[in-house]
Amino acid sequence: MRFVDEFREPGGIARLAAEIERLSHGQYVKIMEVCGGHTHAIYKHGLQDLLPANVELVHGPGCPVCVIPMGRIDDAISIARTPGVIFATYGDMMRVPSSSGSLLDAKAAGADVRFVYSPLDALTLARRNPDREVVFFAVGFETTAPSTAATLLRARDEGATNFTVFCNHVTIIPAIKAILDSPGMSLHGFIGPGHVSTIIGLEPFAFVARDYGLPIVVSGFEPADIMQSVVMLLRQRSEKHMRVENQYARVVRADGNRRALEMMGETMMLRPFFEWRGLGFISHSALALRQEFAGFDAEVRFPVPNVRVTDPKACQCGEVLKGAIKPWQCKVFGTACTPETPIGSCMVSPEGACAAYYNYGRYSLMRQGVPAGSPASST
């Protein structure tokens, strides 16, 4: 298959693995992949098997489903239960637990919750159901925010009156900063998010090298992409020349996608602060609809409880999202918390570190003599 097979050719991957081994000189190197898409690809293809033991990949906060705090799901369910509302959401948000059940549970109890593949599908729902209020549950980083923005612009142009957006878009840079500033963080570099970068470009990542002296390589999602990005990171370290590099040049342009950024700017503005699961409140890290779009803002049109719910005590999603612990070091991983019965959001999305570990990675843990779900295995 073109554009896929080229990046999965075993010979090429083996050469990259050998190069990683050579460049790492046996030194311990800890690299964070920011994006959940990378976490998923690493486990799906078993890439950790191909890396030398001294090169460790840790998982970052870039899973949009995982970083939504529990209180926002409570808010979503409260909107979904409003009589007359059709609540449209991406499929994997449906299983994220709130303080009392998930959207899927709300649906079973009678709320009209439907899953859509894009916000435009939600707008179509609104057009087809003129007597109902359609609310779109907008989540995601700069990757999905532009399509929400484009949908808002279209809704305005069409004069839609029964379509609103419950906006939970977040931005990646403040989260990376928060991780770099959190105490006890010892990272040697970042694999940068490929899809987000197609929108925001490379410049926003410059501070990682400039202010923190760490390399960052924006990477594609195929096995060869990720392995090559690790090579590029190690090379920067050898050359002692830390900077932003673009491994994903076939997709990512240095200046990003200006039109997408304009649409976001036209429809959304930074919130003064927003709560992230695990990372707490981070200022200027999320987007809300602009005043001009208040008519499309579910938070304006519906009474939203806006409650703050603390995560279940046993759940350590926060530590996982900061890369402070591995998923299997969480007390409930694989026992009380599994993809069938997730306690924390990291176990829900296929991009969540816990789900990726659970679905694909358990075997490698067993080979290392670490039983999945063992709390005693914390390092």
Next chain:
Amino acid sequence: MTDARRIESSLSAQLGRMERARVVRHDAARLLDEHITLSHGSGGKSSHALIESVLMPAFRNPLLDSGADAAVFRSVAGAERIAMTTDSYVVSPLFFPGGDIGQLAVNGTINDLAVSGARPIGLSVGLILEEGLDMNVLRRVVASMARAACAAGVPIVTGDTKVVHRGKADQIFINTSGVGIIAAHSRLDMNAIQVGDVVLLSGFVGDHGMAVMLAREALELDADIVTDSAPLHELVARLLAAAPDTRVIKDPTRGGVASALNEIASRTRLAIRIEEERVPVRRPVRGACEILGLEPLHIANEGKLIAIVPREQANDALQALRGHALGEDAAIIGEVLEQPEAMVLLSTAVGGSRVLDMLVGDPLPRIC
């Protein structure tokens, strides 16, 4: 003319009138409705009209035509073991590339019997129809069931029809049950699986599930993928003749090959290792899986089997499968190991390895 003769003649005339009346009544029972209404499920005239003019002519066979409340089979020599199975079909949309719910309902139940080592001898059909269903849709589905049953050589011997209020069902739900006879020499037994046994797959995976998924309007992807729905009993018979010690056969429907293998691994507490590169996946299915973020081994099949056979019979089994049209792309895809206990592993194409788990919480709508 004697009295006796007179009586006889008048009786005969009376009988003739009754016969004409019966024919007229029968004609009156002709189905003119364009949609299913609640009265088609009432058990009265409309029900009979529906059965007589749509269902009976399509499924016609001696056992069904007897009109009895139950089909009665003659006993078959050597039939010491009888297999029975049932399955309900609620697929949406009803028609998808290469097939429809009717064909699926016939082949699916035949396959449940086939992979148990049984030769199917009869099927029942229970139809649950939604009020307002277009009669032509029903006719199409019934014709497709009749074609599938005829092609497989398995008669539909009994049935039932109910109509529910609009909104209480989604157009047509079908339940089929099937009875089959297990050959005296069949030795299928999952507990006989041993370390070193070989895993065979009869062809390309994921065609059915992907064809149905792409037929849904929400996904605007165009790809040339059709369902693989087919009856597997002949393929199974060939396989068992060539590899008589075959341990287990499964048809990897919902949940795909991954779920079927996990069932085996967890039941036997053994490990199964699959080589990703050996699993036959059509290019459009692989492409669609990449775009949708799905695993081909999790996608449903309706005309494929996996078999675990002893290593020394693996080659004969493979040749037997490849010698049949439904198995010409068969491949050996993996083997049974001792460790790690009760787990299915996948050796990835790039040289890594990972767990291949059952499908969890598929957020997509039902597919079969």
